[in-house]
Amino acid sequence: MLAKELISDVVPALKTSDTGLDAINWMEVFRVSHLPIVNNKAFLGIISDVDIYDLNKANEPLGNHPLSYAKPYVLEYQHIYDVIELASRLQLTVVPVLDANEDYLGLITQQQLLQRFADLIAAHTPGGIVELELQLRDYSLSEIARLVEDADAKILSLYVSQMMEGDRYSIAIKLNRTDLEPVLTAFDRYGYSVKTTYVGNDSHDETVKRNYDSLMKYLSM
Structure with a gap:
């Protein structure tokens, strides 16, 4: 774009x-x-x-x-x-x-x-969000995409942000499905640390939603 x-x-x-x-x-x-x-x-x-x-x-x-x-x-x-x-x-x-x-x-x-x-981050498209926490050396987009697709899901958007610790990163993944259990099971099986998930109004942790809302509020100031 x-x-x-x-x-x-x-x-x-x-x-x-x-x-x-x-x-x-x-x-x-x-x-x-x-x-x-x-x-x-x-x-x-x-x-x-x-x-x-x-x-x-x-x-x-x-x-x-x-x-x-x-x-x-x-x-x-x-x-x-x-x-x-x-x-x-x-x-x-x-x-x-x-x-x-x-x-x-x-x-x-x-x-x-x-x-x-x-539009770019697929904010209007229904789906769940999974946020992983890992070191950058452990980040492999190809492996993450493979695990997601093996769980019968697709990545709609993904962004990487550095955490306060400096050597750890947060990977936020927007998926095309709201049933995240198969994806979470796959991540767990391969040792990925799931920081939080968000699906509609039913969340384990609303950190991702708050971060997104804060960004939208800042851009609209």
């Missing part, structure tokens, strides 16, 4: 001749806190509602406003992971997209990013 596939065809860019009040009005309409400033196809930077409030001159053209962000953007061929990283690191509600010549193509909204990310 590339940046160019996520571009909004609704949210406009601003011009340097637009005023701070114009920008605030558009931000309220589209429920964002940032908008790009573009003259013709030249991307000049991003202005935030905080920039406008700090200057306290809402009728001044945007060309007279200092910008707290330089020129954050992604290129059209970059992956959604790059878009998420930039939006998360700078806490942006929109991410500008440029072509190879660095001409402005459009922007990606936080809402679109959240929806596409949910």
